[in-house]
Amino acid sequence: xxxxxxxxxxxxxxxxxxxxxxxxxxxxxxxxxxxxxxxxxxxxxxxxxxxxxxxxxxxxxxxxxxxxxxxxxxxxxxxxxxxxxxxxxxxxxxxxxxxxxxxxxxxxxxxxxxxxxxxxxxxxxxxxxxxxxxxxxxxxxxxxxxxxxxxxxxxxxxxxxxxxxxxxxxxxxxxxxxxxxxxxxxxxxxxxxxxxxxxxxxxxxxxxxxxxxxxxxxxxxxxxxxxxxxxxxxxxxxxxxxxxxxxxxxxxxxxxxxxxxxxxxxxxxxxxxxxxxxxxxxxxxxxxxxxxxxxxxxxxxxxxxxxxxxxxxxxxxxxxxxxxxxxxxxxxxxxxxxxxxxxxxxxxxxxxxxxxxxxxxxxxxxxxxxxxxxxxxxxxxxxxxxxxxxxxxxxxxxxxxxxxxxxxxxxxxxxxxxxxxxxxxxxxxxxxxxxxxxxxxxxxxxxxxxxxxxx
Numbered sequence: 001x002x003x004x005x006x007x008x009x010x011x012x013x014x015x016x017x018x019x020x021x022x023x024x025x026x027x028x029x030x031x032x033x034x035x036x037x038x039x040x041x042x043x044x045x046x047x048x049x050x051x052x053x054x055x056x057x058x059x060x061x062x063x064x065x066x067x068x069x070x071x072x073x074x075x076x077x078x079x080x081x082x083x084x085x086x087x088x089x090x091x092x093x094x095x096x097x098x099x100x101x102x103x104x105x106x107x108x109x110x111x112x113x114x115x116x117x118x119x120x121x122x123x124x125x126x127x128x129x130x131x132x133x134x135x136x137x138x139x140x141x142x143x144x145x146x147x148x149x150x151x152x153x154x155x156x157x158x159x160x161x162x163x164x165x166x167x168x169x170x171x172x173x174x175x176x177x178x179x180x181x182x183x184x185x186x187x188x189x190x191x192x193x194x195x196x197x198x199x200x201x202x203x204x205x206x207x208x209x210x211x212x213x214x215x216x217x218x219x220x221x222x223x224x225x226x227x228x229x230x231x232x233x234x235x236x237x238x239x240x241x242x243x244x245x246x247x248x249x250x251x252x253x254x255x256x257x258x259x260x261x262x263x264x265x266x267x268x269x270x271x272x273x274x275x276x277x278x279x280x281x282x283x284x285x286x287x288x289x290x291x292x293x294x295x296x297x298x299x300x301x302x303x304x305x306x307x308x309x310x311x312x313x314x315x316x317x318x319x320x321x322x323x324x325x326x327x328x329x330x331x332x333x334x335x336x337x338x339x340x341x342x343x344x345x346x347x348x349x350x351x352x353x354x355x356x357x358x359x360x361x362x363x364x365x366x367x368x369x370x371x372x373x374x375x376x377x378x379x380x381x382x383x384x385x386x387x388x389x390x391x392x393x394x395x396x397x398x399x400x401x402x403x404x405x406x407x408x409x410x411x412x413x414x415x416x417x418x419x420x421x422x423x424x425x426x427x428x429x430x431x432x433x434x435x436x437x438x439x440x441x442x443x444x445x446x447x448x449x450x451x452x453x454x455x
Contacts, residue, residue: 005119008120009136018110018178020146023148023291023305024148025174027292028291028301029171036096039100042419047106049412052111052405056405072115076111081183087106087175088176088179117384134323134324137380141377145316148313149307150177152307154171155302269390277407278410279383280414281438285432290305291305293365333450333453339378346371350368353365418431
């Protein structure tokens with residue numbers, strides 16, 4: 001079981017590296033290359049726009065052929081390498097535009113997350129699903145915890161220029177580190193699949209040698225049969241996806257989508273689209289607004305932001321660990337509501353602090369951020385776990401693709417709102433009021449669906 005899902009943990013590691021390194025460096029990097037805060041918001045939105053476009057493709061492929069998982073994961077890691085290098089080489093061209101382009105490429109690479117959850121659904125029992133989703137989130141959160149420290153330490157490394165272009169800096173180091181992490185996971189993935197194929201061929205060879213020799217004719221027939229079966233198992237051509245074979249007609253796809261939407265409405269899965277939208281909106285607002293807040297209030301840069309995200313990531317990792325353990329004794333819905341209460345309180349405190357931003361103290365801000373992220377991380381395994389349990393196993397790819405599209409949409413809007421609101425007067429107050437309002441919308445719907453969430 002562990003060997004089958006190890007690739008999902010590797011992809012979670014890469015995603016965590018992206019979040020940790022880029023979140024702490026993007027604001028200062030954009031300023032270094034002459035970009036505005038609106039361009040900062042555009043870079044955030046570009047990531048989630050391309051992610052939004054790639055999710056339905058990956059989800060559709062995941063549902064139609066399980067062999068497609070290998071191609072999806074390899075493609076995502078390759079795009080991650082390209083996007084990371086474009087990020088680091090942004091000073092050599094039109095810096096702000098290249099940063100936006102790099103985030104767009106990395107967003108397309110991250111769209112494989114729908115296939116990751118579908119892959120777990122195919123390889124993990126329903127009873128164990130929340131556990132493995134929680135473990136994946138723990139890997140993701142652990143990486144988010146450590147990678148911002150790397151970003152902070154990069155500030156201490158020497159800077160090098162090629163002509164007037166800055167080739168090595170604290171921000172470009174982040175891109176190179178992200179490219180390296182994608183390369184390492186891709187290499188591991190390719191080598192592990194090659195090893196698995198060799199083991200399968202050895203097993204077939206051992207089985208063929210164990211066949212008793214009844215006669216020359218029987219031996220020939222048996223050997224031919226085994227050889228044919230072995231060729232079928234071990235041939236690289238077996239894994240070639242034939243699109244002509246698996247692409248359904250437009251009418252069939254239309255009926256499938258209509259049935260999917262009907263099931264979402266009747267099963268109650270629509271609630272998790274609402275909760276996931278607001279979860280991702282407020283998380284992105286807090287995540288991308290934090291570098292701006294600490295820069296404007298205290299003059300803190302990439303190093304300090306890295307240490308802040310290290311602290312909140314450590315708290316989030318602890319929260320997920322506790323929730324996964326408590327899940328054995330306490331139902332998902334209770335844990336979900338408790339974590340959501342912490343999130344709402346954290347957003348409310350951020351709103352109150354925004355009214356007197358000049359008097360904002362370091363201790364109070366850090367305490368609110370810590371409080372918020374404990375709830376935000378804690379609700380992830382229960383929210384996704386409940387959703388995974390309530391939907392049809394055979395359509396996990398499409399379900400999770402739609403869910404990830406909803407999440408990507410909210411993140412894209414949040415990124416644009418951060419860029420716009422911090423570019424206008426009193427925009428910070430409006431941003432936090434909107435975030436609190438969106439969080440509150442879910443409460444009456446969760447109350448109405450409370451009994452149905454008892455699963």
